[in-house]
Amino acid sequence: MAAGLPAAAxxxxxxxxxxxxxxxxxxxxxxxxxxxxxxxxxxxxPALTAPALRDKPRESLVATILGGRPGTPMPxxxxxxxxxxxxxxxxxxxxxxxxxPGASR
Amino acid sequence: MLHLIVKYMWWIVPxxxxxACATPQPTLRGTGDLGVVIERATGQVQxxxxxxxxxxAQVSGxxxxxxxxxxxxxxxxxxxxxxxxxGLTKVDLLxxxxxxxxxxxxxxIGGAVSQDGRLVVAxxxxxxxxxxxxxxxxxxxxxxxxxxxxxxxxxKVVGLADLPGNRFIYSLFDANEIRVxxxxxxxxxxxxxxxxxxxxxxxxxxxxxxxxxxxxxxxDGLSMLDLWQPAQGVRAILPGYGRGEQxxxxxxxxxxxxxxxxxxxxxxxxxxxxxxxxxxLGSWKEVARIPVKSQPVFVMARPDGRxxxxxxAFPDNGWMQVIDTFTNRLxxxxxxxxxxxxxxxxxxxxxVWISARDxxxxxxxxxxxxxxxxELPAASPSGIFFTxxxxxxxx
Numbered sequence: 074m075a076a077g078l079p080a081a082a083x084x085x086x087x088x089x090x091x092x093x094x095x096x097x098x099x100x101x102x103x104x105x106x107x108x109x110x111x112x113x114x115x116x117x118x119p120a121l122t123a124p125a126l127r128d129k130p131r132e133s134l135v136a137t138i139l140g141g142r143p144g145t146p147m148p149x150x151x152x153x154x155x156x157x158x159x160x161x162x163x164x165x166x167x168x169x170x171x172x173x174p175g176a177s178r
Numbered sequence: 179m180l181h182l183i184v185k186y187m188w189w190i191v192p193x194x195x196x197x198a199c200a201t202p203q204p205t206l207r208g209t210g211d212l213g214v215v216i217e218r219a220t221g222q223v224q225x226x227x228x229x230x231x232x233x234x235a236q237v238s239g240x241x242x243x244x245x246x247x248x249x250x251x252x253x254x255x256x257x258x259x260x261x262x263x264x265g266l267t268k269v270d271l272l273x274x275x276x277x278x279x280x281x282x283x284x285x286x287i288g289g290a291v292s293q294d295g296r297l298v299v300a301x302x303x304x305x306x307x308x309x310x311x312x313x314x315x316x317x318x319x320x321x322x323x324x325x326x327x328x329x330x331x332x333x334k335v336v337g338l339a340d341l342p343g344n345r346f347i348y349s350l351f352d353a354n355e356i357r358v359x360x361x362x363x364x365x366x367x368x369x370x371x372x373x374x375x376x377x378x379x380x381x382x383x384x385x386x387x388x389x390x391x392x393x394x395x396x397x398d399g400l401s402m403l404d405l406w407q408p409a410q411g412v413r414a415i416l417p418g419y420g421r422g423e424q425x426x427x428x429x430x431x432x433x434x435x436x437x438x439x440x441x442x443x444x445x446x447x448x449x450x451x452x453x454x455x456x457x458x459l460g461s462w463k464e465v466a467r468i469p470v471k472s473q474p475v476f477v478m479a480r481p482d483g484r485x486x487x488x489x490x491a492f493p494d495n496g497w498m499q500v501i502d503t504f505t506n507r508l509x510x511x512x513x514x515x516x517x518x519x520x521x522x523x524x525x526x527x528x529x530v531w532i533s534a535r536d537x538x539x540x541x542x543x544x545x546x547x548x549x550x551x552x553e554l555p556a557a558s559p560s561g562i563f564f565t566x567x568x569x570x571x572x573x
Contacts, residue, residue, distance in 0.1 A: 103517070103535065103558075104492040107430050110262050111218065111244030115285060116303060117334065117351070117379070117431060141427065146379070146395055148427030153493065173219065175558075176516060176536035 089161060095177055097158055098165075102173035108146065113170055117146060123169045134163045209254040212271045213522070213564035215533065215540055216259075217557040218243040223259060224556060225274050228524045228531070228564060231542055231552045235274030241265035241281070246561055247288035250568035251313060252295030257563065258313075260289045266300055268316060271565070278316040282309055290340040291568070297361060299338065299346050306332035308348060310361050319364040326353035337381025337392055337434065339572040341405060349378035349392045349401075356381075356392060356403055356412060374401040374412045382434040383572040384444075389459065391415070393434050395449055398422075402462065415462045416446075416455055425450025430491035432475050436572040440483035441503045447474035447488075454488060456506060466506040471497050476520065479503070480545055481527035489518045489532075498532065500548070510548055514541045519559070525566035533559035 089097075102111055108118035119125065126134065138159040141149035154162065165171060211229040222238040240246075242263035249258050256277060257269045264283035267276055285304035291297065291313065298313045310320040324333040333350035341347055344362040349355070354376050360368040376396025383390045383405075392401040398420040401412045432447035439445075443465055446455045454477055456466040472494030479486050486501040495517050500510040515534025523530050529551060532541045535558050542552045567573035 099536075104429065106244050107492075110242070110285070112242050112263070114242075114263070116245060116262065116287070144396075146377075146428060146431065148429055175538075 088157065092177060093158070094161075095174055097154065097162060098171055099173050099176055100154070101162055101166075101170060111173075113166075121166050121170070123167055126166055131160075131163055131167070134166070135159045138162060207272070209271055209565050210525070211565075212254070213531075213562065214248055214257050214259070214269065214271070215531075215554075215556050215559050216243050216246045216248070216561040216563075218246060218535075218560040219558035221261075222557070223248075223257070223269060224554075225269075225271050226531075226540075226554070228529070231529075231554070233554055233556075237269050237274050237276060239276060239279075240267045240269075243560070245287055248561065248563035248567075249289050249291050249298065249573065250563075250565050252291065252568055254565040254568045257565075258289060258291070258298050260286050260300060262286065264302065264304075266298070266311065266316065280311070280316050280318075282311070282318070287336070288338060290338050290346060290572075292340055292344045292346075292361065293342055293571075294344055297344065297364065299340075299361070301335040301338035301348055303334040306334050306350075306352070308335055308338060308346060308359065310364055310367075320361055320367050322359050322367050322369060324348075324350050324353070324357070326350060326355065336379055337390075339381065339383040339390065339436075341383065341571070342387050347381075347383060347390050347403075347405070349374065349381050351377055351379060351395075354378070354396075356390065356401065358405075358408070370408070372403055372408070372412045374403075375399060375414060379431050379449075380434045382436050382438055382444075384439050384459065385436045385571060387571045391434065391438075391444060391446070393432060393446065393449065395428075395431070400446065413462070416457055416464055419448060419455055419464075419467070420451060423451075426452065426473065428473055428491065429493065430473070430475050430495075432473070432477070432491075436570060437476075437478040440479035440486055443503070445477045445479065445486045445501070445503070447477050449473075454486070454501065468501055468506055468508065470499050470508070471511065478521060478523070480530075481523055481525065485509075485545065487521055487530065489521060492517075495519070512548065514543070514550075515539060520561045522562040522564055525564065531562045533562055535559060 110116045113121040139151045215224040224233045225235045241261040244262045259267045264286045268278040270277045283302040289300045299310045307323040333352035337349040345360045356372040356374045358370045375394040378392035379395045381392035390403045399417040402415045454468045472490040488499045502509045516536035521532045540554045
């Protein structure tokens with residue numbers, strides 16, 4: 074279960090199940106982290122910290138997750154995350170992303 | 179009196195000798211069968227031994243180890259660990275302690291050791307460039323920015339490798355260039371620039387130090403520089419391997435290193451295609467393209483070159499495939515665990531250590547039977563690095 078997550082991360086999206094939230098946090102930290110860094114301070118891809126994203130429109134960030142950014146290494150995650158999940162990820166990034174509670178069992 | 183001591187207290191001397199032996203004395207040992215496993219989420223490394231297939235110690239305080247990589251001192255005693263946060267930590271494998279640490283950049287992905295063993299060089303994303311340090315003291319001895327264009331921009335540096343003559347070769351992701359910096363006099367670094375293909379993402383130098391091959395994200399093909407004939411410049415190899423087809427999404431960038439070379443050929447991960455590309459060294463003719471499970475990440479030859487083992491990008495990162503280099507066919511497909519991030523062969527290749535991040539374990543396989551020999555617990559393990567790298571150009 075999502076016991077390792079801060080309460081805000083669980084409450085913010087009642088339509089997402091705790092198990093799925095845990096998977097999404099793990100996905101962002103670990104697999105997005107392979108380019109953006111585990112701490113999301115950036116790597117081959119840009120930083121995804123709250124200050125780094127402050128001036129970016131929410132819709133364009135959601136679109137980037139789902140559709141990728143042609144001409145850059147950012148791949149589309151449509152089919153891996155749903156639209157409401159991408160929006161949930163963007164909202165969590167904007168407030169500082171929660172720590173990874175580890176892979177689900 | 180004396181006869182009483184001799185009669186009743188004769189045991190004192192042996193007991194004193196025994197207790198002297200029982201105090202923790204460092205055991206004399208070599209380092210040729212040692213290595214480190216990165217535990218990336220906790221900023222720790224385990225010091226491991228391949229002969230006993232065991233963990234010897236844990237060292238913490240290494241910072242952000244996402245995408246950490248390791249090179250070794252030429253005496254095989256020290257591991258230089260490069261952290262994502264720009265930390266460069268020198269770990270003493272014999273005492274399992276930190277022998278030195280500097281935070282040398284904002285964002286770093288790896289390094290290399292000079293031919294003479296005196297310099298350890300970091301490749302940095304931020305600020306883009308390479309920095310050379312005294313391998314003994316970690317004192318900064320040269321700072322070579324990867325600047326390009328006329329506006330003072332600096333490129334992310336990828337694909338750093340050591341070359342004979344205390345030179346280092348690397349690629350500029352943002353500037354489509356390969357550079358060679360001569361650090362034989364660190365106070366006066368001399369850099370040669372070679373225009374290359376679009377967006378080099380990583381590179382390798384062949385074990386003889388002759389050919390440098392950069393993988394390209396921005397175009398179909400790879401860039402090759404013959405370091406025995408550098409005046410010929412960069413040549414495109416396997417151009418158009420994607421045949422103009424729509425590239426598949428790449429959820430993790432592949433990694434290239436001298437391990438790609440086997441049986442006189444290079445085994446290279448395609449980008450955006452679920453294939454391993456096989457090219458003959460020298461003629462640069464395509465020999466084969468081998469369809470594999472997903473986007474290959476590490477395409478790594480067993481030290482004897484008879485087999486090449488392949489792992490894959492998310493979401494197929496639970497799989498591993500084995501190619502026979504004699505027939506260029508797949509001979510095995512299996513699932514060693516969840517989120518296979520890396521593998522490392524023992525120096526002569528009888529076993530391979532495989533990190534399974536989401537199972538919090540390292541699995542050790544016999545490469546002849548592909549049967550599991552042992553498992554070691556590890557917290558979110560990623561890279562595995564053995565000291566045998568110390569003696570190989572490009573590692």
